[in-house]
Amino acid sequence: MKRVNLITYPEFWLDITDRIRTTVDPSTAVGSHHIKLWMQEWYGINVYVMPMNQLGEVYMLDEDYTMFALRWA
Numbered sequence: 001m002k003r004v005n006l007i008t009y010p011e012f013w014l015d016i017t018d019r020i021r022t023t024v025d026p027s028t029a030v031g032s033h034h035i036k037l038w039m040q041e042w043y044g045i046n047v048y049v050m051p052m053n054q055l056g057e058v059y060m061l062d063e064d065y066t067m068f069a070l071r072w073a
Contacts, residue, residue: 002061
């Protein structure tokens with residue numbers, strides 16, 4: 001399991017934040033469970049999100065991280 005801060009991948013961070021802005025009313029709170037579902041739906045990546053993590057921080061299995069890094073690094 002690898003800890004990944006999505007903010008350190010600027011192209012990805014821009015993509016996901018743009019998608020969130022077009023999907024969710026800006027006044028709506030977005031929970032960690034939303035991020036987990038959207039990562040699976042939009043990118044095909046399974047992530048594990050802990051409610052107390054830093055903004056943008058998720059955990060990925062090694063194979064999911066490899067796929068993510070190849071696309072967004």
